[in-house]
Amino acid sequence: MTALLSVRDMSRSFGGVAAVQSVDLDVDAGTIRAVIGPNGAGKTTLLDLVTGFTKPDSGSVEFKGDQLVGLSPRELPSRGLMRTFQSARLVPSLTVRENVMLGAYRFTRARFGSDAFRLARSRREEKELTVRADELIDFLDMRHFADTLAPALPAGAQRLVEVARGLAGAPDLLLLDEPAAGLDDSETRELADVLRAVRTGGISMVLIEHNMALVLAVSDRITVMDAGRVIAEGVPKDVRGDPAVRKAYLGVDQ
Numbered sequence: 001m002t003a004l005l006s007v008r009d010m011s012r013s014f015g016g017v018a019a020v021q022s023v024d025l026d027v028d029a030g031t032i033r034a035v036i037g038p039n040g041a042g043k044t045t046l047l048d049l050v051t052g053f054t055k056p057d058s059g060s061v062e063f064k065g066d067q068l069v070g071l072s073p074r075e076l077p078s079r080g081l082m083r084t085f086q087s088a089r090l091v092p093s094l095t096v097r098e099n100v101m102l103g104a105y106r107f108t109r110a111r112f113g114s115d116a117f118r119l120a121r122s123r124r125e126e127k128e129l130t131v132r133a134d135e136l137i138d139f140l141d142m143r144h145f146a147d148t149l150a151p152a153l154p155a156g157a158q159r160l161v162e163v164a165r166g167l168a169g170a171p172d173l174l175l176l177d178e179p180a181a182g183l184d185d186s187e188t189r190e191l192a193d194v195l196r197a198v199r200t201g202g203i204s205m206v207l208i209e210h211n212m213a214l215v216l217a218v219s220d221r222i223t224v225m226d227a228g229r230v231i232a233e234g235v236p237k238d239v240r241g242d243p244a245v246r247k248a249y250l251g252v253d254q
């Protein structure tokens with residue numbers, strides 16, 4: 001089976017720091033791939049390399065058979081790739097619904113055509129986007145927040161809005177950078193249910209996460225990084241028992 005996403009021999013240094021060194025990463029269609037590792041392991045840099053926010057020193061990224069290296073981040077949503085960020089990047093002057101709608105703008109075509117035509121189309125598209133955003137907001141059980149300005153939300157809820165915005169782009173692959181940061185235990189369990197439902201809906205995911213309960217609950221395969229390198233890869237049961245992982249990630253020597 002060909003992987004949906006295939007990262008090969010990816011490297012990037014910043015000055016003397018080898019943030020990512022010869023990393024391979026595969027994500028099969030319909031699966032969740034977790035990337036874990038201690039602070040500074042290179043997880044976010046890897047995501048930045050895949051999504052064009054950082055240029056690699058060397059390496060390739062194949063997604064649905066196309067090379068992504070050299071593309072700008074803006075080009076990726078229309079190819080079916082969406083991401084979230086480590087700290088929520090919601091637009092503070094917009095409501096939850098409007099923030100979610102932003103994720104779906106790749107579906108709008110109103111910028112083409114004559115003015116009158118454009119206006120009519122833009123109204124219709126705005127309505128479609130609203131319906132789409134509300135479906136996702138309902139899916140995340142956040143209808144009571146739909147008209148709230150994003151900064152007024154609790155931190156945990158803001159993370160979920162980021163996830164909803166990513167889903168609004170109807171991606172084939174959603175890259176999630178620490179979606180459980182700031183969530184309490186019950187919110188994290190809800191997030192696990194959401195991610196499983198998203199996978200059932202056919203969307204694959206890369207999950208960068210420190211919360212091991214979430215990682216073990218939802219991941220099909222786990223990649224473990226330390227100091228820029230992959231030190232282990234496999235199904236959760238095997239990775240959890242790997243001595244190198246326990247030493248590097250959990251700080252235990254047995």
Ligand SMILES: Nc1ncnc2c1ncn2[C@@H]1O[C@H](COP(=O)(O)OP(=O)(O)OP(=O)(O)O)[C@@H](O)[C@H]1O
Binds near residue numbers: 019045
């Ligand atoms: N733009 C940059 N300039 C200089 N150094 C950088 C830059 N981005 C990342 N680094 C360094 O690269 C290394 C990997 O950082 P990265 O943020 O990818 O790790 P991480 O695994 O995501 O960590 P965390 O779990 O804390 O988010 C770190 O040593 C970091 O300081």
